[in-house]
Amino acid sequence: MGGALLTQWVKAVEADFTILDPFLDQQPEGARLLKKVEDLGDEQFDLLIVAIKPQMIDEILPAYKNVLASDGAIASIAAGCSVQRLKKALPGFPVVRIMPNLPSAIGAGVAGLYASEDAGKTHKDGVQELMEAAGTAVWVGEEDMLDRVTAVAGSGPGYVFEIARAYIEAAQELGFSAEQARDLVMGTLNGSIQMVLETGDDPENLRNSVTSKNGTTEAGLNALNGDGSLTKLLKSTTEAAYKRAVELR
Ligand SMILES: NC(=O)C1=CN([C@@H]2O[C@H](COP(=O)(O)OP(=O)(O)OC[C@H]3O[C@@H](n4cnc5c(N)ncnc54)[C@H](O)[C@@H]3O)[C@@H](O)[C@H]2O)C=CC1
Numbered sequence: 001m002g003g004a005l006l007t008q009w010v011k012a013v014e015a016d017f018t019i020l021d022p023f024l025d026q027q028p029e030g031a032r033l034l035k036k037v038e039d040l041g042d043e044q045f046d047l048l049i050v051a052i053k054p055q056m057i058d059e060i061l062p063a064y065k066n067v068l069a070s071d072g073a074i075a076s077i078a079a080g081c082s083v084q085r086l087k088k089a090l091p092g093f094p095v096v097r098i099m100p101n102l103p104s105a106i107g108a109g110v111a112g113l114y115a116s117e118d119a120g121k122t123h124k125d126g127v128q129e130l131m132e133a134a135g136t137a138v139w140v141g142e143e144d145m146l147d148r149v150t151a152v153a154g155s156g157p158g159y160v161f162e163i164a165r166a167y168i169e170a171a172q173e174l175g176f177s178a179e180q181a182r183d184l185v186m187g188t189l190n191g192s193i194q195m196v197l198e199t200g201d202d203p204e205n206l207r208n209s210v211t212s213k214n215g216t217t218e219a220g221l222n223a224l225n226g227d228g229s230l231t232k233l234l235k236s237t238t239e240a241a242y243k244r245a246v247e248l249r
């Protein structure tokens with residue numbers, strides 16, 4: 001995810017980026033790559049962006065105690081990992097938590113943002129500028145809401161890709177080739193999403209405009225969600241992801 005964000009930041013944000021990743025072999029375009037924190041010498045930075053797995057933070061972050069300038073801040077994209085835990089691993093700095101999603105890689109991401117009480121306007125504006133370079137950003141006023149953003153938008157592309165995959169599989173079952181099925185399904189998803197966004201109309205109204213009385217769509221929709229099982233499934237999907245984010249705090 002860090003790499004996906006970086007591809008947009010290097011194009012749109014005027015800043016110098018240093019990546020610290022012991023396992024990355026190829027230098028990311030527009031950024032300097034270092035392998036270990038010791039390679040930084042006594043350099044200091046305005047922002048430390050934490051893009052490692054949440055489970056690694058307590059172990060890895062303390063080694064970064066000298067890399068931030070005194071008025072610097074931590075920004076973390078790690079799911080669940082709380083401000084309290086980040087501040088415990090690296091004390092003395094404000095924290096902005098970011099919950100991005102994968103379409104940030106093409107500038108079409110949506111991110112949730114939450115700042116600790118000691119974060120200043122400069123810190124918040126700086127992180128907002130980064131996230132707007134990768135799509136849109138929405139501030140939340142309570143930290144718990146960021147874990148709910150994770151369940152809806154952070155993990156969301158995973159649900160959408162899985163729905164697209166299953167839809168393509170269903171089209172193939174009806175007799176289309178893999179290529180035809182992909183074109184038909186992705187074109188339908190794309191056109192339908194564009195229509196919601198461009199008209200501003202409710203998905204429910206638009207669904208009704210497709211559905212002729214006793215027609216084909218009605219037959220399909222009855223099988224899809226006639227008993228509300230799709231609605232229940234999506235509720236349990238977001239609840240399961242939120243529960244996991246809470247466990248990662
Ligand atoms: N993948 C996604 O769509 C999203 C991921 N996130 C968050 O992003 C973070 C990273 O997740 P992914 O990008 O999916 O995982 P990833 O495994 O693709 O990336 C983790 C990176 O950390 C590097 N790394 C491992 N040990 C390191 C160390 N000691 N020091 C510095 N770097 C080290 C790895 O080489 C790798 O490049 C997680 O905290 C996750 O919760 C947040 C939103 C969306």
Ligand SMILES: O=C(O)[C@@H]1CCC=N1
Pocket residue numbers: 079150154155
């Ligand atoms: O699956 C995860 O834990 C991360 C956070 C949101 C998307 N990917």
